[in-house]
Amino acid sequence: MSEFILEMNDISKEFTGVKALSNVNFKVRKGEIHCLIGENGAGKSTLMKVLSGVYPFGTYEGDIVFEGQVQKFNKINDSVKAGIAIIYQELALFPDLTVYENIFAGNEIKRKGFVDWNQTIVQAKEMLKKVKLNVNPETLVKDLGVGKQQLVEIAKTLSKEVKLLILDEPTAALNEDDSENLLELLKELRNQGITCIMISHKLKEVISIADKATVLRDGRTICTLDAAKGEIIESTIIKNMVGREIEDIYPKRPEKKIGETILELRNWSAHDTQLARTVVKNADLHVKKGEIVGIAGLMGSGRTELALSIFGNPKNYKLQGELFVDGTKRNFKHTSDAIKAGIAYVTEDRKGDGLFLIQDIKNNVTAANLKGIAEKGILNENEEVKVATEYKNSLYIKAHSLEQTVGKLSGGNQQKVSLGKWLFVGPKLLILDEPTRGIDVGAKFEIYTIMNKLIAEGLSIIMISSELGEVLGMSDRVYVMAEGKIKGELSIDDADQEKIMELATQ
Structure with missing residues (x-):
């Protein structure tokens, strides 16, 4: 036998x-x-x-x-x-x-x-x-x-x-x-x-x-x-x-240009009325132009809830505290308000919440900013193709054509389409929730390279990740959350896995 x-x-x-x-x-x-x-x-x-x-x-x-x-x-x-x-x-x-x-x-x-x-x-x-x-x-x-x-x-x-x-x-x-x-x-x-x-x-x-x-x-x-x-x-x-050697899976930025504060939270809290519990508690956080801020913590620590509370509060949490964008105090009543203020959110659940799986690449890329391809209230299909082609090329989306159904793409390419969808709204701050979950090492390297390119162009990124190596490899600063609270802030030079886990389990 x-x-x-x-x-x-x-x-x-x-x-x-x-x-x-x-x-x-x-x-x-x-x-x-x-x-x-x-x-x-x-x-x-x-x-x-x-x-x-x-x-x-x-x-x-x-x-x-x-x-x-x-x-x-x-x-x-x-x-x-x-x-x-x-x-x-x-x-x-x-x-x-x-x-x-x-x-x-x-x-x-x-x-x-x-x-x-x-x-x-x-x-x-x-x-x-x-x-x-x-x-x-x-x-x-x-x-x-x-x-x-x-x-x-x-x-x-x-x-x-x-x-x-x-x-x-x-x-x-x-x-x-x-x-x-x-x-x-x-x-x-x-x-x-x-x-x-x-x-x-x-x-x-x-x-x-x-x-x-x-x-x-x-x-x-x-x-x-x-x-x-x-x-x-x-x-x-x-x-x-x-098919090639990747010396460093986390590509380094040749030059860091950190600018003024883009986003600031002061004593920020979010109470989930359906669950009858506070999911974000008295958070103080800031993000500067041209930096990647990592948010680490165990599952259930409040990381995604924090992101959603910033992005126009789609879960209708009861919010307290202050939120500033470019030094101006803001009160977003809807996600559209956050988008207009220059904030975009790429969800961790690209299949469930991030994409229209039965539609094609071009429809998905333009979905969050239809005004950007419209003339006098009528969608310009030629402009849609032009925009989608630009993002397909710049984000290295591997597909047979722009008409390929997004549900048939690999996880890495779906993530790039989701990224393109939110880049088309023209954000100044991009929140990435588990940006490389379920994608392979080659696609991860491409996502990290794109992130560095965006930072070099002046964007700011909040990156939520369960992978400590990713947090340490890509962030300029790290906030650690546990039980809805920010337990500590670490510069990347001071951060290591032990310190992060110590804060995350407090």
Whole structure:
């Protein structure tokens, strides 16, 4: 019998003339954690959709060999029956059902034709033990945090006697503690004989957990790296992912020109009346022209709430304190007021809040400033094309044309479209909330380069980030938040991960 539980041989897949996969070869040994890595658009998710039956047999070329047998999966249920389960970034849970109902959804335990709920609860408890999640199985899923929901999803797959578990960016929405817990669980599952394939952009996670790592680039297999041979190191991964060496992922600005204060908050507070709690408490903050101000803190610390309270208060918080733009006290009653004052906000949720996924690039780029392409109240389509072309070129947006649907772009290119949308309103202060979440190292480098270019042109940036390396690598100053309060301000020369975490956990 083969030493490989999975062999994907010479897999090719086309979409309307575009070759997404070209003779990809991918082999996974039983009982290993195998990371699949590459830039957005490299073909990772497409390859896994071929494997799981989302793209059925006959729509691709090549062979899938699982446990020594050539497979012809025509639908997802076929791969599930074979022992293959895939967990996507967007969890497939029912928020208004209980944990035990979710774990056995579609796989109900029945006796004489009826669901045996007592046995379902008993078995659910066993599954929760396996994933080390200590919650009451009768808890509604919507009442759990994202990290615990992720564990429920894994428990759900384990209930189906999975042999090969595939996780697509499993830690993208998790904080550091939840991410670490998940990675430890994957190691335990490996020890129990379950094979894991993990797609991840977080190189530190890949380095810490992978037995093997296969790199895809432009729909082709570049190499497979072996941890036992010391091959899974950051420089080697990056070089193979992007086809070139990136000496410093955080490009330095050759010259910093810090000017006058653009934005200032004094004793600023925001009370969420729906949650009945204060989400920002007595914040003092300032941003100067030509600087990047990082805002660090754990999830739930109030970082996004602070950004929204500045950007015209779309959540209708009850605000207190003073906000100044260019030294003038302002009172924004709507996001349009903030935009007119020169403030723009690029949301952390580009798919949910930032973009119109079913519309094309040009419609998205101009969406926040339709007046900028209108003449006497009528949209000028030629001007729209001109504007969108300028941003496509200046932001290095990789797409077949301006008419390409944004939902079909990679995460990095979606982020650039979202950035272009807000740059077109002509801001002086740009708030970037998790600007590189869920995008690969090559796209990150491009986003950082764009940020430095904007700063050199006189813009100011507030950058909210959960990645401490990003905060330290790109910021001029750092504010650290915890429980809605700014716990400290650090110059970049004085800041390090230990100091930030010490303030963030006060």
